Amino acid sequence: MKTVSEAPLILITGGGRGVGAATARLAAAQGYDVAISFMSNEAAALEVTADVEAAGRRALPVRADSADPEQVLQLFAAIDREFGRIDVLVNNAAIIAQQSRLEDIGFERMQRMFAVNAIGPILCAQQAVKRMSHRHGGHGGSIVNISSASARLGSPNEYVDYAASKGALETFTIGLAKEVGREGIRVNCIRPGHIYTEMHASGGEPGRVDRVRDSIPMGRGGQPDEVARAILWLASTDASFTTGTFLDVTGGK
Numbered sequence: 001m002k003t004v005s006e007a008p009l010i011l012i013t014g015g016g017r018g019v020g021a022a023t024a025r026l027a028a029a030q031g032y033d034v035a036i037s038f039m040s041n042e043a044a045a046l047e048v049t050a051d052v053e054a055a056g057r058r059a060l061p062v063r064a065d066s067a068d069p070e071q072v073l074q075l076f077a078a079i080d081r082e083f084g085r086i087d088v089l090v091n092n093a094a095i096i097a098q099q100s101r102l103e104d105i106g107f108e109r110m111q112r113m114f115a116v117n118a119i120g121p122i123l124c125a126q127q128a129v130k131r132m133s134h135r136h137g138g139h140g141g142s143i144v145n146i147s148s149a150s151a152r153l154g155s156p157n158e159y160v161d162y163a164a165s166k167g168a169l170e171t172f173t174i175g176l177a178k179e180v181g182r183e184g185i186r187v188n189c190i191r192p193g194h195i196y197t198e199m200h201a202s203g204g205e206p207g208r209v210d211r212v213r214d215s216i217p218m219g220r221g222g223q224p225d226e227v228a229r230a231i232l233w234l235a236s237t238d239a240s241f242t243t244g245t246f247l248d249v250t251g252g253k
Contacts, residue, residue, distance in 0.1 A: 007031060007032060007033045007057065007058070008031070008032050008033070008085075008087035008088065009032065009033045009034075009035060009079065009083045009085050009086050009087050009088070010023075010024075010027045010032040010033070010034055010035070010087065010088040010089075010090065010235065011035045011036070011037070011075075011079060011086055011088070011089050011090065011124075011128075012024050012027070012034065012035070012036050012037075012090040012092055013036075013037045013064075013066050013089075013090065013091055013092050013093035013120070013121075013124060014036075014037065014038065014039075014066075014092045014093030014094065015034070015035075015036025015037060015038065015045065015048060015061075015090075015092065016036060016038035016041050016042075016044040016045035016047075016048055016061075017041060017044050017197070017198055018195075018197035018198055018199060018224055019092060019146065019192060019195065019197060019224045019227045019228060019231075020036065020090070020092040020093070021044070021048045021224070022223075022224035022225045022227065022228040023090060023092065023224075023227075023228040023231050023232065024036055024048050024051075024052060024059075025048065025051050025052065025055070025228075026225060026228045026229065026232055027052075027088075027228075027232060028051070028052040028055035028056075028057040028059075029055055030232060030236075031057070032057060032087075032088070033057050033058040033059070033060075033083060034052045034057060034058070034059050034060070035059070035060040035061075035062065035075075035078075035079050035082070035083070035086075036048060036049070036059075036060070036061050036062070037061075037062050037063070037064040037066060037075055037093065038061060038062075038063060038064075039063070039064075039065055039093070042061075042063065045061040045063075046061060048061070049061045058082075058083070060078065060079065060082050060083070062074075062075050062078050062079075065116075065120075066091075066093045066116065066120035066121070066123060066124055067112075067115035067116045067119055067120040067123070069123055072120075072123045072124055072127060073127070075124075075127075076127040076128075076131070080131075085131075085139075086128055086131050086132065086141065087132075087139075087141050087142070088141060088142045088143075088144070088235040089124060089125065089128040089141070089142075089143045089144070090143075090144045090146065090231055090235070091120070091121035091124055091125065091143065091144070091145045091146060091169070092146045093116065093120060093121075094116060094117045094146065094148075094165075094166075094199075095112065095113065095116045095117065096159060096162050096199055096203045097109050097113065097159070097161075097162070097203065098203060098204045099157070099158045099159065099203050099204050099205060100158070100159075101157055102160050102161075105160075105161055109161065110161050113161045113162055113165045114161075114164075114165045114168065116165075117162065117165035117166060117168075117169060118165045118166075118168040118169050118172070121145055121169055121172065122172055125143055125145075125172075125176060125187075128141065128143060128185075129143075129176075129180055129183075129185060132183075132184065132185050133180060133183040133184065133185060134183045134184045135183050138184065139184065140183070140184025140185055141184065141185050141186075142185070142186045142187075142188075142234070142235045142236075142239075143176070143185065143186070143187045143188070144188055144189070144190060144231050144234050144235055145169050145170075145172070145173050145187070145188070145189045145190070146189075146190050146192065146227075146231070147166045147169050147170050147173075147189050147190065147191045147192075147246070148162070148163070148166045148191060148192060149191050149192065149193040149194075149248065149250045149253060150162060150163035150166055151163055151166040151167045151169070151170050151191065152191070153253075158203070159203065169189070170189055170246065173187055173188070173189040173244065173246070174244055177243045177244030178244065181243055181244075186234075186239070186240075186242065186243040187243055187244065188234045188239070188242060188243060188244070188245045188246070188247070189245070189246045189247070190227060190230055190231055190234065190246075190247050190249060191246055191247065191248045191249065191250065192222065192227045192249050192250065193216065193221075193222060193248070193249065193250025193251055193253050194208070194209045194212055194213065194216060194221045194222065194250075194251070194253070195209070195221060195222040195223065195224060195226075195227055195249075196209055196221050196222070196223055196224070197224055209221035215253065216250070216251040216252065216253045217251060217252030217253060218251035218252055219251075220251065221251070222249060222250070222251055226249060227249050230247055230249045234247060
């Protein structure tokens with residue numbers, strides 16, 4: 001028997017660190033109950049959960065690989081049991097890999113990159129739509145996809161596969177926004193630029209933001225909470241007539 005919470009529920013995939021964690025904490029401060037998915041760093045996810053609860057909101061951490069359809073089903077089933085609703089989906093979970101030219105990128109890396117960064121958000125959106133859409137008896141909702149400035153810039157000599165996977169996510173944003181626009185669901189996309197998160201270490205260059213900051217018109221890298229504020233604006237009723245839109249949070253680059 002599912003219980004229906006009074007507070008709106010936001011699901012943030014990859015919510016244990018970086019932009020996802022910042023979004024979870026800010027969402028709690030704004031009155032959301034918060035569900036987060038995480039892959040490996042349980043300690044970080046539990047830390048975010050504790051912060052959400054300290055803000056007086058309910059929290060649910062779920063270990064789930066968003067690229068695995070069965071785990072996505074289990075994630076949404078857990079939300080159904082715990083909250084009985086979902087109002088906002090933030091498709092934030094993503095991976096990057098070692099900086100490399102195309103010639104040196106292996107097939108398995110390409111497959112995993114697209115599975116997590118493109119197919120994963122599609123799987124999660126599919127389940128969210130089944131719960132949010134008026135045609136399925138839902139009350140509407142908001143989906144915010146997290147792309148990257150790399151989808152515009154291409155990331156040559158570093159991550160062309162990552163950039164291409166984010167390009168796929170952007171095309172999906174356009175199509176889904178049009179598909180569900182009359183069903184009470186808004187679908188938008190954030191393009192973060194160079195943000196100070198742990199993700200750069202996964203690419204082999206923890207100090208990447210500092211290296212490139214002089215190329216950013218504002219002369220600095222961004223902070224995760226600056227991206228979080230943009231995400232939650234698009235998720236909110238303040239953006240009630242905004243769908244199919246891309247918001248660059250890049251310092252002008």
